Every structure is written in C-alpha cells, then in structure tokens.
Amino acid sequence: xxxxxxxxxxxxxxxxxxxxxxxxxxxxxxxxxxxxxxxxxxxxxxxxxxxxxxxxxxxxxxxxxxxxxxxxxxxxxxxxxxxxxxxxxx
Amino acid sequence: xxxxxxxxxxxxxxxxxxxxxxxxxxxxxxxxxxxxxxxxxxxxxxxxxxxxxxxxxxxxxx
Numbered sequence: 633x634x635x636x637x638x639x640x641x642x643x644x645x646x647x648x649x650x651x652x653x654x655x656x657x658x659x660x661x662x663x664x665x666x667x668x669x670x671x672x673x674x675x676x677x678x679x680x681x682x683x684x685x686x687x688x689x690x691x692x693x694x695x696x697x698x699x700x701x702x703x704x705x706x707x708x709x710x711x712x713x714x715x716x717x718x719x720x721x722x
Numbered sequence: 723x724x725x726x727x728x729x730x731x732x733x734x735x736x737x738x739x740x741x742x743x744x745x746x747x748x749x750x751x752x753x754x755x756x757x758x759x760x761x762x763x764x765x766x767x768x769x770x771x772x773x774x775x776x777x778x779x780x781x782x783x784x
Contacts, residue, residue, distance in 0.1 A: 641770070642769070642770065644773060645772065645773040646769045648769070648772060648773045648778075649766070649769040649772050649773075649778050652772065652777060652778040652779070653766070653778060656761070656763070656779075659760075659761075660731075660761070660763065661732075661737060662730070662731065662732055662737040663763050665763050666763045669766055673769065676769070
C-alpha cells in the first residue's frame with residue numbers, strides 16, 4: 633500500500649475511534665479514562681491530517697496552506713486515482 | 723452478583739451536582755420491562771483494529 637493510502641486509512645481509523653468514544657462519552661460524561669483516550673485519539677487524528685495534507689494536499693476546502701493558489705481543485709480528483717481510462721482496454 | 727457492580731454519575735452539567743451511585747443493572751428488575759446494562763469503561767482496541775471490528779470496545783464484539 634502506498635504512503636498516501638496508508639495515511640488515509642489511519643485517519644479513517646482514528647476518526648472512527650473518536651466517533652465511537654463520543655457515543656460513550658455522551659452517556660458517561662465524567663469518565664476520565666474515556667476522556668483521556670478521546671484526547672489521545674484526537675491528537676493522533678489531527679497530526680495525521682497535518683501530515684497527509686502537507687504531503688498530498690487538502691482533505692477538504694478548509695485547508696489553506698501558505699500559497700497564493702487555491703489547491704482544492706488540483707488533479708487528480710478522487711475518482712481519477714484508479715480506474716478511469718487507465719484500466720480500459722479499447 | 724454481576725448486577726451489583728456500582729458506578730457514580732452526576733446529576734448536573736460539567737460533571738457537577740449531586741453524585742449518584744447506580745448499579746449497572748436494576749437490582750430488582752420488573753417483569754415486562756427491558757433493560758440495557760450501564761457500560762463500564764475498560765480497555766479500547768487500537769484504532770485500526772477497531773475500524774475492522776466495528777467498535778473500539780472489545781466487550782461489544784459479538
């Protein structure tokens with residue numbers, strides 16, 4: 633698996649863990665261990681996002697690196713990574 | 723008995739207010755009522771394993 637996909641998978645994993653912990657904290661707001669693990673997962677997710685975006689560009693349009701150019705519309709678009717005409721035998 | 727495990731919750735916002743000790747399941751359950759045990763925090767799975775299993779809580783994997 634290439635680095636970009638590996639990073640994306642890690643981001644998805646931490647975001648999932650955050651959502652599951654959120655559901656727990658909604659019914660257990662004073663659970664210090666759950667809150668500690670939520671903070672740790674949040675840090676991981678944020679660090680991975682920073683790492684991904686500095687290398688591979690925006691995950692969403694709110695990512696604004698120091699540049700004079702709007703990067704959100706850069707190629708390739710999500711559906712251009714695999715498939716498309718590259719895998720079509722004419 | 724498993725039902726007699728106790729935990730503390732708070733009546734107000736921001737973990738304040740009256741602290742109430744509750745059992746994780748009713749000690750005297752009523753007929754025709756359904757109950758969900760109050761989950762106690764233990765360990766969580768590593769994030770990537772959790773995503774594959776569908777939960778961060780090992781005790782919820784069925």
